[in-house]
Amino acid sequence: MLHGSRWFYAVVATLLLVVFVGVALFFVRAADVEEREYLAQNDAIARSVAASIEAREQGYLDVLRSYAGRFRFRESVKHLDAKEALVHLRQLHQMFPELDRVFLADPAGNVWVTEPETPEIYGRSYAFRDWYRGVSASWQPYMSEIYETDIGHASAVALAMPIHDGDGRVIGILASVQSLDVLRRWLLPIQIPGGDVFVVDRKGQLVFHRTRVGVQHLADYVNVPVVRRLLEGRDGMAELANPVDGEVNLSAYRWLPSLGWGVVVHR
Structure with missing residues (x-):
């Protein structure tokens, strides 16, 4: 009788173990x-x-590329004609007011005109900036790392586009600046x-x-x-x-x- 009871309990324990293992495997698989x-x-x-x-x-890149291909704009860049260049930069900024700033630099990285206008930085070299190092590395469009702007000291990124003359020679750089605050407002609703x-x-x-x-x-x-x-x-x-x-x-x-x-x- 005692032997039969032990056998019964052993069977029950084995069945319970099987059930527990099965349940555990089920939950593991369900979790997986x-x-x-x-x-x-x-x-x-x-x-x-x-x-x-x-x-x-x-979209911004395509717009910059379109402007960089305009004949009159290219001519103003080639001749460093700030008055004519500003006509195009103002139009660009009016179309995309969310851009903090658009500017032109020469192939060496010297900024010579901006919209909005900031004459205090005209002639200043920005060859140390990532946007310049990136775009000039292979003269292809480049999105910069985050940096602090001189004007307003805001955290921003710059999208830089090389401007080529008709013969393929690089004659300047067109860039747009986007503050992180603007990007944040766009991404927050997600x-x-x-x-x-x-x-x-x-x-x-x-x-x-x-x-x-x-x-x-x-x-x-x-x-x-x-x-x-x-x-x-x-x-x-x-x-x-x-x-x-x-x-x-x-x-x-x-x-x-x-x-x-x-x-x-x-x-």
């Missing part, structure tokens, strides 16, 4: 499926946000259920973050794992730690090579 779904959703959102940002900046989005530049500095605002926070995420992956030019999805916020997030990240920016959606 949920994680994959979250990552897929994050990736879809990241792709959408990245496409919107790229389309917006590509809502991620249960999560958020942030954008970094080619150095890992925060172009946009919902709560980390101001120059003191620009470099907060430079060494965060997902940002390091972006700066390697990688796209992907992963569960990654954010030691700055003390969180582990399901993140989707997209690199925008045309801008040198990275987009992260996390939950």
Whole structure:
């Protein structure tokens, strides 16, 4: 009788163990499926946000390219005719008032006319700026890293376009300046259920973050794992730690090579 009871309890214990293991496996698989779904959703959102940002900046780039190709504008640049050049710069700024400033520099990086006009910087060399180093490296359009402007001391980025003469010779640089505040107002309406989005530049500095605002926070995420992956030019999805916020997030990240920016959606 005692032997039969032990056998019965052993069978019950085995069955309970099987049930517990089965339940545990079910929850593990369910959690894995949920994680994959979250990552897929994050990736879809990241792709959408990245496409919107790229389309917006590509629009500005196309406008700069169009102006750089205008014959009269090119002639004013070639002859350093500030009066004629200002006619075109004012028209450009009126069309896109969200741009803080548009300006012209010579091939050596010396600014010679701006809209709005700031004669105090005319003739000043900006060859040390990233926008100049980037555009002059191969004389292709270039989005700069974040920098502090001389006028207003605002955090901003500059989109620089080389201007070529009819024979292909570089005769100047047309650039537009966008403050991070303007970019922030454009990106703030984006809502991620249960999560958020942030954008970094080619150095890992925060172009946009919902709560980390101001120059003191620009470099907060430079060494965060997902940002390091972006700066390697990688796209992907992963569960990654954010030691700055003390969180582990399901993140989707997209690199925008045309801008040198990275987009992260996390939950």
